[in-house]
Amino acid sequence: MVELGEADGGMGMRERCGVIAVRSYGGRDVGRMLVEGLKSLQHRGQESWGVWSPEGFAFRRSGLVSHSLEVYLATVPNGIKSGIGHVRYSTVGGEGYIQPVEVGGKLALAHNGTIANYKQLAKSLGLRGPAAGSDSIVAGHLLIRLVEGSGGDWVAALARFSRMVSGSFCLAMALPDGTLMAARDPIGFRPLCIGIDESDDTYVVASESCALDALGARMLRDLRPGELVVLSDGGVENHRFSEPLGKGVCSFEYVYFAHPSSVIDGVSVYEVRKRLGRLMAGRLHAEADVVVPIPESARPAALGLSEASGIPMEEALVKDRYLQKGRMRGFVEPDHAVRAEVARWIVPVKRAIEGKRVVLVDDSVVRGVTARIVIESVRRAGARSVVLVSTFPPILHPCMMGMDFPDREELIAHRAAVAAAARGGTLLEEIAREIGADSVLFSTPEDVAKAIGKKESELCFSCVTGDYGAMMDLPLGIPRKEFKGV
Structure with a gap:
């Protein structure tokens, strides 16, 4: 994600975050899973973290997960079956920009990536103030507009979205009806993978496979560039919203940023x-x-x-x-x-x-x-x-x-x-x-x-x-x- 403004002090963009989405089809309570997954992704962002569930729960705090873990465990309700989470690198924008962000009561979104032209997009959408202050929030508004314009077709919306944005994105998204979605940009610039805990039919999508390992989930595969995965009441679906561009994967992920235990695109x-x-x-x-x-x-x-x-x-x-x-x-x-x-x-x-x-x-x-x-x-x-x-x-x-x-x-x-x-x-x-x-x-x-x-x-x-x-x-x-x- 990117957040800019006077608080940025002229240091420019900062990105590098971690995302997770968990849905259980076997009745498992995933509240603890979400926070354990974020702890394993802490190396991707140390400044803030958050969890959002379609079942009416949201939690956002500054600092490391460990700093507010006890508060989270004391407040998260029992019985959550799905949710998304995020660890953030940037400090800009205050707690109002801690992810996952909610957009118009229609979408919650956790974003790892950079949308460089978000200011132009915000202007074209007529967004002002806080709604235009973060590329992740602007991305959420754009996606809602595109989905509504395509009759609820998320594949078509993401296809248009990927042609309109300049930059990179890995998205974990949640809808009010409990549907979770995850999408990786056509370049595959950032990592994103999916796994399953077969003991209770629980699916996990995360920025890195180290999160799957921490949760005892078996890695199924990396999301392909230009792929959307949907976890809904109807089951698990995957869709191609763009052909992969096949170039430009960040080399620094392998050398520094990713956890040494992770496997990215099979490596x-x-x-x-x-x-x-x-x-x-x-x-x-x-x-x-x-x-x-x-x-x-x-x-x-x-x-x-x-x-x-x-x-x-x-x-x-x-x-x-x-x-x-x-x-x-x-x-x-x-x-x-x-x-x-x-x-x-x-x-x-x-x-x-x-x-x-x-x-x-x-x-x-x-x-x-x-x-x-x-x-x-x-x-x-x-x-x-x-x-x-x-x-x-x-x-x-x-x-x-x-x-x-x-x-x-x-x-x-x-x-x-x-x-x-x-x-x-x-x-x-x-x-x-x-x-x-x-x-x-x-x-x-x-x-x-x-x-x-x-x-x-x-x-x-x-x-x-x-x-x-x-x-x-x-x-x-x-x-x-x-x-x-x-």
């Missing part, structure tokens, strides 16, 4: 990260005594690099589990100061580092905040030298599809490229200089595609290459400046 996230580590080992020429992952996402890659290179791995960086912020993910924190705070509570184990040549492994280097602070702490712990290996390529450009990669000036790779041009150096030398490393090594789009098992042309690397082809193939593809916060 294990854990294995992708481990394969990336092995690939990086083949290009690592620095002498080293120990491989150390920067927690948490880099662990599989560090293991793969260690196994392929023969350099032993040590868990020599530990998040302080007694500090709340130390349990959260730095990248999905919206504030620079908070991200720095998270990084500072990554504590080095001195005896595993002192006197050694250290290879630090991280999933990516976006702003350079975490890398710089961690390298400083590793050096204070007595490391002889520090090499940083990133399993995602240098991020030189903002994300047009809503990932919180900031404007170019905040991106360390962009700043390094400018400095390299001015000083006659190289991009990698300048990045190493800014974060305090002896040297740095990054993967390439070819490495990432090989690890995932897809062609480069099937993945989105716009933030690396500056080629926004996948975005521009969508209707009304527009520059980022057109939908930045004011």
